[in-house]
Amino acid sequence: AQTVTQSQPEMSVQEAETVTLSCTYDTSENNYYLFWYKQPPSRQMILVIRQEAYKQQNATENRFSVNFQKAAKSFSLKISDSQLGDTAMYFCAFINLQGAQKLVFGQGTRLTINP
Amino acid sequence: DSGVTQTPKHLITATGQRVTLRCSPRSGDLSVYWYQQSLDQGLQFLIQYYNGEERAKGNILERFSAQQFPDLHSELNLSSLELGDSALYFCASSLSSPNTEAFFGQGTRLTVV
Numbered sequence: 001a002q003t004v005t006q007s008q009p010e011m012s013v014q015e016a017e018t019v020t021l022s023c024t025y026d027t028s029e030n031n032y033y034l035f036w037y038k039q040p041p042s043r044q045m046i047l048v049i050r051q052e053a054y055k056q057q058n059a060t061e062n063r064f065s066v067n068f069q070k071a072a073k074s075f076s077l078k079i080s081d082s083q084l085g086d087t088a089m090y091f092c093a094f095i096n097l098q099g100a101q102k103l104v105f106g107q108g109t110r111l112t113i114n115p
Numbered sequence: 116d117s118g119v120t121q122t123p124k125h126l127i128t129a130t131g132q133r134v135t136l137r138c139s140p141r142s143g144d145l146s147v148y149w150y151q152q153s154l155d156q157g158l159q160f161l162i163q164y165y166n167g168e169e170r171a172k173g174n175i176l177e178r179f180s181a182q183q184f185p186d187l188h189s190e191l192n193l194s195s196l197e198l199g200d201s202a203l204y205f206c207a208s209s210l211s212s213p214n215t216e217a218f219f220g221q222g223t224r225l226t227v228v
Contacts, residue, residue, distance in 0.1 A: 037219075044117070045205060045219035091158065102171050103148065103207075103217060105158035 002027045004094050006106035013082055014114050020067075021077045021109050023092030031097045034068065034075045039108070040088040048090070051075065079111075087113045118142065121206050121220035129228055133194040136223045140187055140208030146170070147189040148209075148217060149181055153202040164189055196227045 003026045013019045025034070036048040051059045051068050058066050063080045079086055092106040118141035128134055140147050149161040160173035164183035175181075178196075183189045193200060203224050207217040 043203065043222050043224075045207070045222075046117075047216060047218070050216065102160040102163060102173055103150075104160065105150075107157045 002029075002094055002096060002104050004092050004104050004106035006090075006092055006109050008109045009107070010110045010112070012112040012114060015082060015084060017082055018078060018080050019082055019111065021079075021090050021092075021111065023075045023077070023106055025073050025075060025092070025094045027073070027094065027096060029096045029098060033095050033097065034066075035093040035095075035103075036064070036066070036075075036077045037091045037093060037105075038086075038088045039091065040085075045091075049077065082113045084113050084115060087111060117218040117220065119144075119206060119208050119218050119220035121204075121223050123223060124221065125224045125226075127226045127228060128196060130196055130198060132196050132227075133192065134196065134225065136191040136193070136204055136206075136225075138189045138191070138206030138208075138220060140189070140206075141218055144208035144210050144218070145187065146209045146217075147183055147187070148207040149175075149189070149191050150205040150207065151202045152205060152222070153199075158205070161191070193225070198227050201225055201227045 005024045032053045034051045038046045038048050049061045065078045067076045089108045091108045095103045120139040122137045145166045148163045151159045161175040162181050163171040181191045203222045205222045207219045209217045
C-alpha cells in the first residue's frame with residue numbers, strides 16, 4: 001500500500017524567510033504523480049504544485065518549488081519569500097497511475113508565517 | 116472558486132440518522148472523489164466515480180454509499196450515523212481518471228450529536 005509521511009506537524013517562520021516542508025512516500029510503482037495541497041483557514045483545498053514521477057526536472061510555481069528525489073522517495077516543498085497568506089495546512093499527496101488511482105494524503109504540516 | 120460545489124456547507128444531526136451530501140463537479144469533469152477529513156485521521160479517501168461508474172474504493176464504511184448521476188453530480192449517503200462520523204467531507208473533481216489535477220469543493224462539515 002502507498003503511504004505518505006510528513007514528519008513535521010508544525011512549522012513557524014518569519015515573513016520573507018524561506019521554509020522547506022518535508023514529505024516522504026512509499027510505493028513500489030514507477031508511474032505516479034506527487035502533489036502539494038494548501039488548506040488555509042477557509043478549509044478550501046488548493047493545489048499548490050504537481051510533479052510527475054517521470055520528469056527529472058523539479059517543478060516550480062512562482063515562489064513554490066519542489067525537491068523531488070525519486071530514489072529516496074522524497075518530495076519536499078520550498079516556499080521562498082514567505083508571505084502571511086501562506087499560513088495554512090500543507091498536505092503532500094500521491095497518486096499511482098495504475099491500479100486503484102486514489103489520491104493518498106500525508107497527515108499535513110501546519111505552517112505559520114509570523115509578521 | 117474551484118468550480119466544485121458542495122451542499123450543504125454545515126450539517127448537524129443526531130446519532131442514528133441518515134444524511135445525504137451533494138457534490139456538483141466542475142463543468143466537464145467526469146471524475147468525482149469523496150474524502151473524509153477528521154482531526155485524528157487526516158484526509159481519507161472514500162470512493163471515486165468516473166462517468167457514472169465506481170472506479171476506486173477506499174476505507175468507506177458499509178454504512179456509507181455513494182453514486183454519480185447521469186448529469187455527473189454525486190451524492191454521498193451516510194446512514195446510522197455515529198459520533199465518530201463527525202468530520203469534514205470533501206468532494207473533488209477532475210477531467211479524467213486519474214485525477215492528475217483535482218479541484219476540491221469547500222467541504223461539508225458534518226456534526227453528529
